[in-house]
Structures are given as structure tokens and as C-alpha cells.
Amino acid sequence: MNPHLDRLHPYPFEKLRQLFAGVTPNPDLAHISLGIGEPKHATPAFIQKALTHAMAGLASYPTTHGGEPLRAAIAGWLERRYGIPTIDAATMVLPVNGSREALFAIAQTVIDPRKPGALVVSPNPFYQIYEGAAYLAGAEPYFVNSQPGRNFGCDYTSVPDDVWARVQLLYLCSPGNPTGAVLSLDDWRELFALSDRHGFVIAADECYSEIYFGATPPLGALEAAHQLGRSGGARPYANLIVFSSLSKRSNVPGMRSGFVAGDPELMKKFLLYRTYCGGAMSPPVQAASIAAWNDEAHVQENRNLYKEKFTLITPLLKQVMDVELPDAGFYLWADVRRTGLSDTEFARGLYAEYNVTVLPGSYLARDAHDSNPGRNRIRMALVAEVDEGLEAAHRIVQFCNDLKSS
Numbered sequence: 001m002n003p004h005l006d007r008l009h010p011y012p013f014e015k016l017r018q019l020f021a022g023v024t025p026n027p028d029l030a031h032i033s034l035g036i037g038e039p040k041h042a043t044p045a046f047i048q049k050a051l052t053h054a055m056a057g058l059a060s061y062p063t064t065h066g067g068e069p070l071r072a073a074i075a076g077w078l079e080r081r082y083g084i085p086t087i088d089a090a091t092m093v094l095p096v097n098g099s100r101e102a103l104f105a106i107a108q109t110v111i112d113p114r115k116p117g118a119l120v121v122s123p124n125p126f127y128q129i130y131e132g133a134a135y136l137a138g139a140e141p142y143f144v145n146s147q148p149g150r151n152f153g154c155d156y157t158s159v160p161d162d163v164w165a166r167v168q169l170l171y172l173c174s175p176g177n178p179t180g181a182v183l184s185l186d187d188w189r190e191l192f193a194l195s196d197r198h199g200f201v202i203a204a205d206e207c208y209s210e211i212y213f214g215a216t217p218p219l220g221a222l223e224a225a226h227q228l229g230r231s232g233g234a235r236p237y238a239n240l241i242v243f244s245s246l247s248k249r250s251n252v253p254g255m256r257s258g259f260v261a262g263d264p265e266l267m268k269k270f271l272l273y274r275t276y277c278g279g280a281m282s283p284p285v286q287a288a289s290i291a292a293w294n295d296e297a298h299v300q301e302n303r304n305l306y307k308e309k310f311t312l313i314t315p316l317l318k319q320v321m322d323v324e325l326p327d328a329g330f331y332l333w334a335d336v337r338r339t340g341l342s343d344t345e346f347a348r349g350l351y352a353e354y355n356v357t358v359l360p361g362s363y364l365a366r367d368a369h370d371s372n373p374g375r376n377r378i379r380m381a382l383v384a385e386v387d388e389g390l391e392a393a394h395r396i397v398q399f400c401n402d403l404k405s406s
Contacts, residue, residue, distance in 0.1 A: 002136070004135045004136050004138065005136070007135045008132050008135060008136075009128070009131070011128060012128065012359060012363040012364055013035070013036065013359075015360075015363045016035060016347070016357070016359060016360070016363065019344055019347060019348055019360070020348065020351055023348060023351060023352045024352070025351055025352055025353075025354075025355040026352070026353055026354060026355045029354060029355040029395070030355065031355045031356075031357070032355065032356045032357070032384070032388055032391060032392040032395070033356075033357040033381075033384075034356060034357060034358050034359075034380040034381050034382065034383075034384075034389075034392055035357040035358055035359045035379075035381065036359075036381060036383075037177070037330065037331065037381045037383060038253055038381075038383060039247060039248055039251045039253055039330075039383050040251075040383045040384045040385065041251045041302055041305055041383075041385070042251065043250070043251050043252050044250065044251070044292075044295075044298040046291055046295070046298075047250060047252060047255075047288050047291055047292050047298075048288075050287050050288040050290070050291035050292075051255070051284050051285065051287065051288035052284075053287070054283055054284040054286075054287030054288070055284055057282065057283025057284050057286070057287065058282065058283065058284065060283060061280070062280040062281055062282055062283055062286070063280055064271065064274050064275050064278055064280045065094065065271060066094065066095035066280070066281055066286060067283070067286050068089065068090075069286075069290055070095050070281075070286045070289055070290050070293075071089035071090070071093045071094075071095065072089045073289070073290045073293040073294055074089070074093050074095065074259045074261065074293055075087035075088070075089040075092070075093050075261075076293070076294070077293045077294070078093075078222060078261060081209075081217070081220070082220045082222055082223035082226070083223065083226070084222050084223060084226045084231060085226065085231055085232070087261065088264065091264040091267060091268070092236075092237075092261055092262060092263075092264050092267055093259060093260075093261045093267075094259060094260045094261070094267060094270065094271055094274070095257070095258070095259050095281045095286065095289070096243075096258050096259060096260055096274075096278065096281070097256040097257070097258070097278075097279045097281055097285075098245060098247065098256040098257065098258050099205065099207050099243040099244065099245040099247075099258040099260075100129055101278070101279070102243055102258065102260050102278075103127070103129050103130065103133065103171070103203065103205060103243055104129050104132065104133040104136075105133075105270070105273060105274060105277070105278060106133070106169070106201075106203050106241065106243075106260075106270065107120060107133035107134055107136070107137040107139070107169055108133070108136070108137050108273060109266075109269055109270050109273040110137075110168055110169045110201045110203075110266075111134075111137035111138060111139050111168050111169065112168060113137075113138050115168070117140070117166050118137075118138065118139040118140070118166060118167075118168045119139060119140055119141070119142045119163065119166045119167045119168065120133070120134035120137070120139045120140070120141050120142065120167070120168065120169045120170075120171065121141075121142050121143075121144060121156075121159070121167050121169070121170040121171065121200075122134070122141050122142070122143055122144070122171045123143070123144055123146060123154050123171070123172065123173060123176065124143035124144060124145045124146060124154075124365050124366055124368050124373055124374075125146065125177075125178055125179070125361065125364035125365035125373060125374045126143070126171070126173070126177075126364070126365070127171075127173060127177050127205065128364075130171040131366075134169075139168065139169070141366075142159070142163060142167070143365075143366055143368035143369075144156055144158070144159060144368075145365075145368055145369055145371060145373040146176070146179055146181065146373050147373075150181075151181055151327070152176065152179035152180070152181040152333065153181050153183070153187065156187075156190060156191060156194065157190060164194060164197070164198045164200075165198060167198060167200045168200050168201065169200060169201050169203060170191070170195070170200055170201070170202050170203065171203050171205065172191070172202060172203070172204045172205065172221070173204075173205040173206075173208075174204065174205075174206065174209075174218065174219075174221070175206075175208040175209065175211075175212070175218050175326070175327060175328035175329045176208075176329070177205075177208065177329065177331065178329075178331045178333050178359075178361070178364055178374075178379040179326065179329075179331075179333045180208075180326020180327050180328050180329040180331060180333065181326070181327060182212075182218040182219060182327040182328055183219065183224070184219065185219060185224055185227060185228070188219070188221070188224035188225070188228065189224075189228055192224075192225065192228060192230060192240075195239050195240075196238075196239075199239070200239065201239050201240075201241065201266065202221070202239060202240050202241070203241055203242075203243065204220075204221035204240065204241070204242040204243065205243050206220060206221065206242055206243060206244045207243065207244055207245040207247065207248055207258070208248055208328055208329040208330070209244065209249075209328070210248065210249040210299050210302075210303065211248060211249075211302070211303060211306050211328055211329055211330050212303070212327065212328035212329075213306075213307055213310060213325060213326075213327070213328065214327070218327065218328050220242070221240055221242045221262075222237060222240070222242055222261070222262065225237050225240055235263065235264070235265060236263070236264070237262045237263045238263055238265075239263060239266070240262045240263055240266075241260060241261070241262035241263055241266050241267070241270070242260070242261050242262050243258065243259075243260055244258055244259055244261075245257070245258035245259075246258060246289060246292050246293070248330070249292075249299055249302070250292040250298065250299065250302070251302060252288070252292065255285055255288060255289070256285070257281065257285055257288070257289045257292075305386070306330055306382070308386055309382050309386050309389050310325055310332075310382060311325075312386065312389075312390060312393075313332075313382060313389055313390060313393045314332065316390075316393045316394070316397055317332065317334060317380075317393055317396060317397065319397060320338070320339070320396070320397050320400035320401065321334045321335060321336050321338055321339065321400065322334065322335035322337070322338060323335070330381060330382050330383055331379050331380065331381055331382070332379070332380040332382065333361070333377055333378075333379060334377060334378050334380065335376060335377050336376060336377065336378055337376045338400075339400050339403050340403060341403070342360075342375070342376060343360035343361050343362050343374070343375060343376050343377055343378050344360045344362065346358070346360075346378060347359065347360045347378060349399065350395075350396065350399050353399055353402070354395040354396070354398065354399050355395075356392050356395050356396060356399075358378045358379065358380050358396075359378065359379040359380075359381075360374070360377075360378060361373075361374030361375065361376070361377030361378055361379055362374045362375045362376075362377075364379060380392075
């Protein structure tokens with residue numbers, strides 16, 4: 001057996017199941033889950049129609065590279081969304097069956113097993129795929145803690161040079177999961193300089209890019225690279241590869257449709273790797289994806305629903321815990337120390353008494369540099385419809401008020 005499997009941590013939701021073992025939630029209240037980041041808004045009808053109208057494509061084997069119309073649609077969306085020069089759809093875009101498996105696979109492509117002591121840098125807290133991908137590629141994760149004083153951004157300049165010298169891959173998530181933090185152009189300038197100096201690859205996870213609350217969309221990695229003069233030359237977007245998905249943008253998590261784009265030299269190697277082990281996207285899903293990437297009206301409607309929820313729910317929760325509207329994404333990242341409970345105690349008690357599930361922040365982070373940046377925080381995924389989200393918020397407020405009076 002692969003010995004690296006023994007190094008994998010249980011997934012956060014398995015830890016949550018163990019935390020709730022033996023707990024009987026209040027039977028008078030219907031269960032509301034804010035624990036899993038699974039979009040619950042309705043899938044647009046035109047996407048469903050495009051999927052069902054392309055069923056004849058099931059009679060053909062799809063290619064790993066995907067069809068030219070899909071790659072062109074993705075390239076066109078990137079150019080419109082980020083204001084970047086023409087993307088070569090043949091060499092710089094690859095459709096994937098959701099960003100999760102692609103984020104895992106990039107580590108297997110990038111990590112050089114001939115170099116001992118390889119490191120993969122990850123934000124902390126983080127999407128657990130980053131850590132598992134590092135271990136199973138034979139590397140070690142190195143965590144950089146998010147800092148509330150930096151709007152939950154990470155100070156990558158604090159990483160010692162002798163650590164950077166061993167880094168082969170850096171995972172970034174902007175907007176961040178669970179914090180909602182968005183990297184600035186100055187952040188990208190520092191990261192590109194580090195990548196140039198030490199030669200590591202940057203894997204930018206941007207699956208929350210289309211859910212935001214201000215007037216200006218979050219800055220993307222390719223957009224930042226273009227603004228900093230890195231989109232041209234012999235090797236455009238050198239050592240940069242981005243990952244995106246339709247799951248959150250278009251409310252199609254079950255369709256498993258996303259893409260990878262960036263540095264053509266990296267993409268060539270990534271395609272080679274995926275030719276052997278990557279699942280090709282089925283033709284009906286490709287057709288539905290083309291329809292989704294070519295339409296922005298449904299994305300705006302979806303964003304408006306999230307704005308409405310966050311505008312109503314955040315002020316309610318601020319009465320009883322330290323929480324702010326994030327830059328982007330669909331999570332609230334709340335500090336529960338005012339309640340006198342730890343994050344795990346809070347989650348267990350809320351589930352028992354009010355049948356609402358939230359995720360302890362410490363389950364999304366690791367102890368690193370003498371702290372766990374998720375400790376005493378909870379992640380709430382505001383993915384359900386407005387009324388259900390408000391009901392959950394009222395129950396949380398009542399739970400916290402009960403704690404005050406006990």
C-alpha cells in the first residue's frame with residue numbers, strides 16, 4: 001500500500017460526524033445545515049436544457065483535451081471577465097471534471113520526486129485537497145497562517161528563504177475558503193517575485209470568484225499577471241496556473257465542470273499527465289458548460305441572492321459573535337469567543353439544542369507556527385434560500401442568548 005495514505009487527515013465532515021456522535025438534536029426543529037459549501041440555489045433552466053439536448057453525444061468517446069467549442073467558450077470568458085489578451089484555447093485551456101480533482105492532480109504533475117525535501121505551501125485554513133495532494137505527491141505541506149489583522153490574508157514574506165528554496169508548488173485560494181479574503185495586486189507582485197526567484201509553480205484556486213458583494217469583481221491571478229506585464233513574451237503567465245468551476249458560479253455542483261488555464265508549458269505537461277489518469281468531460285456536460293460560460297445574466301441573479309442573504313444575516317449574527325461581511329465567497333468566518341465556548345463546543349451545542357450544523361474552524365486548519373488560525377472560529381455556509389438562512393441565524397442568536405443567561 002502507498003505509505004503516504006497513512007498521513008492523510010480525516011476530512012472535516014468526518015470529524016464533524018464524530019463530534020456529533022451520541023448527540024440527539026432537538027426533535028422539534030427541522031435540521032438546517034450551514035456546514036457544507038454546496039450551492040442550493042436552483043440550477044438555471046437553460047443549462048439543464050443544453051445538457052438534455054446534447055444526449056446524442058453519449059455515443060462518442062470524449063477527448064481529455066475537450067472539444068474546441070468548450071475551450072473557446074472558456075477562453076472567451078477569461079478574456080471578458082479579466083480584461084486580458086487573447087487566450088490560446090488550444091494550448092492554455094483544459095476542461096476538467098470539477099476543480100477538486102484538478103487541484104489534486106497538479107501536485108502530481110509538478111512535484112519532482114528526485115529532489116528530496118520538496119515543500120508545498122498552503123494557506124491556513126485551507127481546502128484539504130491541497131494537503132492531501134502534497135502528501136500523495138511525496139512532498140510536505142508548509143502552512144502560512146491567515147491573519148485577522150491583514151483581512152485574513154497571509155504574510156508570505158514571513159516565510160524564510162531556506163523554506164522557499166525547497167518549495168515546488170504554492171496553492172492559493174482567492175477569494176479564500178473559508179475567510180473570503182481576496183489577494184491584492186501588491187500581494188500578487190510579491191508572490192510573482194518569489195516564484196521568479198525560487199522557481200515554484202503557483203496554483204490559484206478561484207472557484208469563488210463570481211460571488212462577491214462590492215461593485216468591483218475580485219482580482220484574478222491571470223488579470224494580476226497581465227497588469228504586472230506577465231501575459232506576453234515567450235512564456236506567457238510563467239509558472240502560473242488557475243483553476244475555476246461552474247459549481248458555485250452557475251449552481252451546478254453535480255455537473256462537475258471546471259477548467260484549468262495558464263502557462264502553456266505547464267498546461268502541456270498537465271495535459272500529458274491527465275491523458276493517463278484524468279477523466280474526460282462528457283459531451284452533454286460540455287454542451288451545458290458552453291451555455292453556462294457564455295451567459296452572465298444568471299450569474300448576476302445568483303450574486304444578488306447571496307447579497308440579499310448576507311445583508312440580512314450578517315447584522316443579526318454580529319449581535320452575538322464577532323463576524324464581518326467577507327470580501328467574497330459564500331461563507332461567514334465568525335469568532336465565537338464571546339460566547340465562552342470553543343469552536344467545537346459551540347458546534348456541538350448548537351446542533352444539540354437548535355439542530356443547526358456549522359463547521360468548527362479548527363477542522364479547516366492545522367497547528368502551525370504555535371497556533372491554529374481556525375481555533376475559536378466557525379464557518380457558516382450561507383448556501384440555502386434566504387428564509388432558511390434567516391431561520392438558522394435566528395436560532396444561532398437564540399442559542400448565544402441562552403448561553404448569556406445560563
